Amino acid sequence: MKTKLIAPSVLSADFGNLQRDIEMINGSQADWFHVDVMDGRFVPNISFGFPVMKAIQEHAKKFVDVHLMIVEPEKYVEEFINYGADLVSVHYEACTHLHRTINLIQDKGAKAGVVLNPSTPVWVLEDIITEVDLVLLMSVNPGFGGQKFIENTYKKIRETKELILENNSTALIEIDGGVNTENAPKLFEAGADVLVAGNAVFASENPERTIELLKV
Numbered sequence: 001m002k003t004k005l006i007a008p009s010v011l012s013a014d015f016g017n018l019q020r021d022i023e024m025i026n027g028s029q030a031d032w033f034h035v036d037v038m039d040g041r042f043v044p045n046i047s048f049g050f051p052v053m054k055a056i057q058e059h060a061k062k063f064v065d066v067h068l069m070i071v072e073p074e075k076y077v078e079e080f081i082n083y084g085a086d087l088v089s090v091h092y093e094a095c096t097h098l099h100r101t102i103n104l105i106q107d108k109g110a111k112a113g114v115v116l117n118p119s120t121p122v123w124v125l126e127d128i129i130t131e132v133d134l135v136l137l138m139s140v141n142p143g144f145g146g147q148k149f150i151e152n153t154y155k156k157i158r159e160t161k162e163l164i165l166e167n168n169s170t171a172l173i174e175i176d177g178g179v180n181t182e183n184a185p186k187l188f189e190a191g192a193d194v195l196v197a198g199n200a201v202f203a204s205e206n207p208e209r210t211i212e213l214l215k216v
């Protein structure tokens with residue numbers, strides 16, 4: 001997988017015009033679709049589930065990155081992969097048996113990511129870093145789009161990069177929350193490989209142009 005990737009978050013799309021917004025991403029310089037699944041238990045919000053995932057599968061022509069903000073994610077991993085997920089990320093905080101869940105995702109044929117909330121330190125990944133394909137660092141508290149970026153994320157990117165290099169891991173680093181055209185270059189510079197952007201893309205006057213600007 002190449003780096004400096006942009007993953008627009010479907011959560012910020014217009015669900016009344018979902019196909020139109022998916023086509024916009026297809027035709028843009030975006031690399032991935034970021035799909036936020038929330039259950040109202042792990043996070044204080046409910047987003048969407050399989051029917052929307054099915055619509056994404058039907059229309060999306062790029063890599064599909066599914067971010068599960070749900071309790072007991074292991075119960076649903078296989079179904080999301082059947083609905084076209086190329087990568088499934090699960091929260092460290094939601095997995096009692098993280099190693100088993102990561103292996104399950106990979107056994108079912110998808111890439112596996114682990115997500116850390118802003119308050120979870122990077123060192124908890126020490127014994128899983130060689131197994132995962134991606135580390136997703138939350139730069140807001142998960143649950144909602146359009147929140148303010150947490151500056152401590154830069155430190156966590158540097159720590160994650162160090163951990164990856166020390167262990168010869170091939171994991172990519174993805175950042176999610178409050179990403180915009182101002183902080184994007186700094187995040188790539190600090191060591192991020194993939195940036196998720198919801199509000200910055202969909203609330204802008206020209207989403208395709210914003211995606212282009214995020215990549216520079």
Ligand code: DX5
Nearest residue numbers: 142143145146177178198199
């Ligand atoms: C937050 C989600 C994010 C969200 C990002 O819980 O995981 O993916 O959609 O939205 P912005 O870019 O608006 O912060």
Ligand code: ZN
Nearest residue numbers: 036067176196
């Ligand atoms: Zn997300």
